Amino acid sequence: MxxxxxxxxxxxxxxxxxxxxxxxxxxxxxxxxxxxxxxxxxxxxxxxxxxxxxxxxxxxxxxxxxxxxxxxxxxxxxxxxxxxxxxxTDNQGMVTTSTNSTALAISGNGFFNVLQATGQSNDSTPALGTQQYYTRNGDFSQDKNGYLVNTSGYYLEGYNVNATSGTLGTSLSAIQVPSTIAFRPTESTKLTATGTLDSSSTTPVDMPATAYDSTGAASTVDLSWTKVNDTTWTVKDANDTTGSSNSATVTFDSTGAVSSVTSQNSTGTSSTSSTSFDYTGSPQDMTVNLSGVTLGSANTVSMTSDSVTSGTFSGISMETDGSVMATFDNGYSQLVAKIPLTTFADPNSLSAQNGQAYTATSQSGSPQINAVNTNGAGTLTTGSIEESTTxxxxxxxxxxxxxxxxxxxxxxxxxxxxxxxxxxxxxx
Structure with a gap:
């Protein structure tokens, strides 16, 4: 036992x-x-x-x-x-200078909005997917079609300027700046009249010119000259039937040169200048310089605007406010797109994807699209990249x-x- x-x-x-x-x-x-x-x-x-x-x-x-x-x-x-x-993902990496002039670095909580290509279409432009991705990899360069793509192959999105209207869009799309982009005429700020007025004219003399607004849209400004006496003429907007604005009385001296210009605006206020008057209205307010007009024996008067109307594309530049600018050989640059930044309530709950990209989750919260340097989205440093936080x-x-x-x-x-x-x- x-x-x-x-x-x-x-x-x-x-x-x-x-x-x-x-x-x-x-x-x-x-x-x-x-x-x-x-x-x-x-x-x-x-x-x-x-x-x-x-x-x-x-x-x-x-x-x-x-x-x-x-x-x-x-x-x-x-x-x-x-x-x-x-x-x-909310840790800030060190921002360092890059040799790539189109690189961007975020200092703050924002992410770039990007898309991924799913293949190539028949015309060799990328077929972009509908899945929205977010990244801090701002090392962007232009591909052969003018799209901004980072080193992980993601296409940068922003608000593109409509090529026809010149206005900024309200929905995100891939930013493309092709080499064939057309130069939009600069906004007209001054009209300059030159030539002679026939001192014996008995009928009005038209002086049309093409002016451009801030979007590059053209419109015709037509000023009409009417003789009052041998030394005095009136000039006014030919399309203003009331004659209450954009009108002036021009006095010439004994040599036939302009000696004074007295104008009246739509509020009835008069002003006197030696050579010019203010034009108000469409397409925008401008100054009309009449110093080049003289009295003579024939009507050869004409008028031009100070707008630059032609230029050849030379490259792109990035601005710290998120503006993507097309630069031209005439020294001017024009807005082609605006880059926003997206924030999340909990960025650490984003779902990591290949190539330093993320997708939103229910835990991360809904994406909030912000302008640069608003609502904690952060600032942009051009020609720079954000280094790894390792x-x-x-x-x-x-x-x-x-x-x-x-x-x-x-x-x-x-x-x-x-x-x-x-x-x-x-x-x-």
């Missing part, structure tokens, strides 16, 4: 010991998996230490409580660990710690195996 009791006791000891040992193995294996996860995060950070716009991640460890029999105080003990990757020295140190922890867990597995073999041999 004593032998049977001893055998049963050894059996219970063996069962309890085996349960404890197996639990230890389970814990050690979870530790191995957790440290492997940490290795993956650390190696990814180290590999991307030179990747533009990369946001280094960290590893969070969490203990788990399972239903075990080790505790003797009525409470279960923690006997496993799990590791999760913690994104840090702390190379720190991550290498953490890698050593993770390696030691991994080795310690393997030691636990090896020791538990030896204990298990000893336990199995207890009643043999």
């Amino acid at each position: 004593m032998l049977g009791h001893t055998t049963r006791s050894l059996f219970h000891v063996r069962e309890y010991a085996m349960s404890s040992i197996i639990n230890a193995v389970h814990t050690a294996v979870s530790g191995l998996n957790a440290q492997s996860h940490a290795f993956t995060d650390l190696s990814n950070n180290i590999a991307n230490s030179q990747t533009t716009g990369y946001k280094a991640s960290t590893t969070s460890f969490e203990d788990y409580v399972t239903d075990n029999e080790i505790a003797n105080d009525g409470e279960s003990l923690s006997d496993s660990v799990a590791a999760t990757t913690q994104q840090n 702390d190379l020295t720190g991550d290498l140190s953490k890698l050593i710690v993770a390696q030691q922890a991994y080795g310690a867990n393997t030691k636990v597995v090896s020791t538990a195996d030896q204990l298990l073999q000893t336990t199995l041999a207890m009643i043999q």
Whole structure:
């Protein structure tokens, strides 16, 4: 009987010991998996230490409580660990100067709005997908079709200027600045009249000119001259039937040159100048210079605007307010698109995609599109990039710690195996 009791006791000891040992193995294996996860995060950070716009991640460890029999105080003990990757997309990377003049770096919480190409259409322009992506990789350059594409192959979106109307759009689309882009005439600010008026004229003399508004749209301004006497003429807007605005009385001296101009605006206010008067209305307010008009024996008077009407595309430039400008060989530049920045309530909950890009999730909150430097979206630095946030020295140190922890867990597995073999041999 004593032998049977001893055998049963050894059996219970063996069962309890085996349960404890197996639990230890389970814990050690979870530790191995957790440290492997940490290795993956650390190696990814180290590999991307030179990747533009990369946001280094960290590893969070969490203990788990399972239903075990080790505790003797009525409470279960923690006997496993799990590791999760913690994104840090809200960390600011260092902004450094780039040799790429079209590169942009964000200092703040915003993201660029980008699209990914799904293939090429028949005319070799990209077929862009509908999935909206967000990125901090602002190393953009023009492709062969004039689109702005970053080093990860994502196409920058913004509000494009309508080529016909010259107005800024209200919906996002891929920004394209082709080399064939046409120069929009600059806004007219001054009209200049030159030539002679026939001192013997008995009928009005028209003086038309083409003027351009801020969008480059053309319109005709027609001023009509009417003789009052040998030294006095009136000039007014030929399309203004009331004659209440854009009219002036011009006095000539004995040599036939303009000596004074007295004008009247729509409010009835008069002003006198030696050579000019103010034109108000469509397409915009301008100054009309009459110093080049003289009295003569024939009507050859004409009028031109100060608008620059032609130019050849020479490249693009980026502005700190998000403006994309087309530059021309005449020294002028014109707005072709405006870049906004998008923010999220919780950017760390964005879903990471290939190429330093992200997609929105229910946890990140809805995307909020903002103008540059508003609502915390941040500022832009041109000709610059945002560097990776990887702390190379720190991550290498953490890698050593993770390696030691991994080795310690393997030691636990090896020791538990030896204990298990000893336990199995207890009643043999």
